[in-house]
Amino acid sequence: MSAMMQSAPGMLASQTPVVSCRDLRKTYMLGENPLEVLKGVSFDIMPAEFVAIMGPSGSGKSTLLNLIGALDTPTSGGLSLAGTNIADLDSDALARLRNRLIGFVFQQFNLLRRTSSLENVKLPLLYSPQSVADADALALEKLTEVGLADRCDHTAAQLSGGQQQRVAIARALVTNPKLILADEPTGALDTKTSQDIMELFSNLHRRGMTIIMVTHEPEIAAYAERLLRFRDGLLVEDVRQEPQVTP
Numbered sequence: 001m002s003a004m005m006q007s008a009p010g011m012l013a014s015q016t017p018v019v020s021c022r023d024l025r026k027t028y029m030l031g032e033n034p035l036e037v038l039k040g041v042s043f044d045i046m047p048a049e050f051v052a053i054m055g056p057s058g059s060g061k062s063t064l065l066n067l068i069g070a071l072d073t074p075t076s077g078g079l080s081l082a083g084t085n086i087a088d089l090d091s092d093a094l095a096r097l098r099n100r101l102i103g104f105v106f107q108q109f110n111l112l113r114r115t116s117s118l119e120n121v122k123l124p125l126l127y128s129p130q131s132v133a134d135a136d137a138l139a140l141e142k143l144t145e146v147g148l149a150d151r152c153d154h155t156a157a158q159l160s161g162g163q164q165q166r167v168a169i170a171r172a173l174v175t176n177p178k179l180i181l182a183d184e185p186t187g188a189l190d191t192k193t194s195q196d197i198m199e200l201f202s203n204l205h206r207r208g209m210t211i212i213m214v215t216h217e218p219e220i221a222a223y224a225e226r227l228l229r230f231r232d233g234l235l236v237e238d239v240r241q242e243p244q245v246t247p
C-alpha cells in the first residue's frame, strides 16, 4: 500500500499553476429544481503533478474534469488554465487554449471505429497548422511512444480495448499538451490491461507531464502522487502519497 505523507502539498511560489480553481461552483437546472453538483471547490495543480480525483458515483468528478477541460463552464467561481482566467476568453480563444494545452482520455476511448489508428491520432491536428506530412510523422511518433507503431493501419474496431486506449493516449499526446485529463481511463479494461495503461501514465508523468485522472478504484488512484477526494460537491481530502510503480 502507498504510504500517506503530508497533506496539502507545499507549492513553489515561482511556478504558475496549470490549473487554479477558486470557489468553483456548478449547478444544473433540472426543470425548476437546481442541482448543486460542485458547491465551492478551490485547489491548485502545479506543473508535472500526477493527481487522482476520487469520490462516489455522482459526486461531480466528471463535471469538475469537464470544467477544467473547458468543455463546460462554471456557474460561478474562478478557473485559470496555465495562468489565463477562462472568464477573460471568448469561445474561440477558449477553444484555442484547450487545443494547445490539454489532451483528453475517456473511459470509452472515443475513437472512430472504422478509421485507422494513424488517422485517429491525427484528428486533433486538424485544428492546428501542421502539414499533412508533419502530421503523419507526429502521429507515428506518438503511436511508437505508446508501443503501437505496428498497428498504424489497423482500424480501432480491429484492436483490443487496451490497444484502443493506447491509441486514444497517442491522440491526446499528438498536440504536445501540457496537461492530460483522463476520466476513468481504465474503467472499461481488465486488471492486467489497466496496470499496463497506468504504467504508460506513470512514464508520461516521470517525463514531466501534468496528469489529472478521475477514478473510483483505489488501486488505480495509487499510481498518482496526490489524491483529491470529493464528497457531496466538496473537496474533503487533499493528500500526497508515494506513487505505486508496478515491479
Ligand SMILES: Nc1ncnc2c1ncn2[C@@H]1O[C@H](COP(=O)(O)OP(=O)(O)O)[C@@H](O)[C@H]1O
Residues within 6 Å of the ligand: 028, 029, 030, 035, 037, 055, 056, 057, 058, 059, 060, 061, 062, 063, 064
Ligand atoms: N448535463 C447535466 N445536466 C443535469 N445533471 C447533470 C448533468 N451532468 C451531470 N449531472 C448530474 O450531476 C451529478 C454529478 O455527475 P458527474 O459529474 O457525472 O458525477 P461523477 O462523475 O462523480 O459520477 C449527478 O447527479 C448527475 O446526474
Ligand SMILES: [Mg+2]
Residues within 6 Å of the ligand: 061, 062, 063
Ligand atoms: Mg464520471
